[in-house]
Amino acid sequence: MCRWLAYWGSPIRLTDVLYTPVHSLIDQSLHSKLGAETTNGDGFGIGWYDEGTDAPGVFRSTEPAWNDTNLRELSAHTTSPLFFAHIRAAIGSSVQQTNCHPFRHGRWLWMHNGFIDGLTDIKRDLAFAVDPALYLNIGGTTDTELMFYLALTFGLEDDPPSAVARTIGLVETLGREHGHQSPFQGTIATSDGETLWAFRYSSVGQTRSLYFNRSVPQLRDLFPDRAARLESVADDARLVVSEPVGDLPGAWIEVPEATYGVVGKGREELLPFAPQAAA
Template sequence: MCRWLAYSGSPVLVEDLLYKPEHSLIVQSMHSTMGAEATNGDGFGIGWYGSPQTPGIFRSIEPAWNDRNLRDLSAHISSPRVFAHIRAAIGSPVQQTNCHPFRQGRWLWMHNGFIDGFHAMKRDLALAVDPDRYADIEGTTDSELLFFLALSFGLEDDPQAAVARAVGLVEEVAERHHVQFPVQGTFATTDGATTWAFRYSSDGRSRSLFHSTDVSMLKHQYPENPALHELSDDARLVVSEPLGELRGAWREVPESSCVAIHGGEEKVSPFTPMTRAGTR
């Protein structure tokens, strides 16, 4: 599988997110403790927001722990919203266009997991992508195709409903192909102002996902922890696995849930796929 993190809050150096935590994403690229594989060395990517209207992205097929450019760039990029992803490929080639996050306009998208039976279902799913968007698909992954399905189903207007429709379509098509549990994953998307993260699998046993708790409360609880006092009170993280062992700092995102983060507020709500008829 893969590992990822999504940060929002006051601008921070990407280096502080990727390298400094005790169990950082760079550490996880070599020694993940909650992933399907301990090593996630099939490339990486970061996405961040700055002055331009669209986010910047940097993706590479190098292992994250071994990329000097990532180390250097992360010490110079400061952003209020960052997506970072380390990849463990399943089936699709290790190439730059298959590395997450994926970008369309102001939107970023990343995924940990897979669509079972994707090879057999790919044509049926691709035909559901808006023809005006199809040419922008660059890679060969199930993750990118799912992103374009969500865009086709109204991601820019109602992200939670669009992802529910995209996942619902995958399950509909899988049923025709006799695939019992097609969807496994945690997904994240953002327009630069709000982050939506999803935890869902068809068999109800999704990959791990956590969100950080209120920073102001943690500052009060741990007044002598310097790392906490460098964060703004509205800082929030969603991660595949916790970045440290600080008690009370992380909450597990419930199964079949969506967490939406805007400013310093997070809202957790149930997530249920929708068919094209609008029902489960």
């Protein structure tokens, strides 16, 4: 599997999130504790939003994240209020730049940790369900990118939870028609540059891990001995992660099964999630 991280809040240097904390995402590329694999070295990607641009920037590479000097250099000089980072452990698809997350279309970013069981049996049917006007934008061979364009087809830009529900519903319907009783497993993050949505769901209710941080004011109250370190962190800083970073016990809250979270200006909530069965 893979590991990923999404940040929303006051602008922050990427390196302060990706490299600085104990057990950072870059450290997890070699020493993951909760992933299906300890090493996530089949490439990486970052996607970030900044002012004055119509679309987020994306940097992806097949190099291991722990060994890429360009990533270290870029993250030390990039500040963003909303960004994605993903380290990859490939399952079934080749190690190539077009298969690295996050994926981008217009203002939207998308990344995923998980898999579609029996993808080879249903990939053709899934591909035919993608809007032909969108299909030509698919550059890689992953289930993640295919799901992204299915979600766009099903109205991601208007109603992300409904689009993701329809996408996973189609995966489950087709998978079970081909004898796969547990077709989907995964966590998904997507954003339009203003709001962040994060989903946790699997067909058998045993989804890959997903966490979000307690509010920064709460953390300052819980850990007064770390107040100096936390003072530089903005009150509105929110991280959603596959695996906790840092060394503060109790700083992270697990996202429940079959749940999605929404973070945006004036909005922060957890809501139940269920796929919408395909007709």
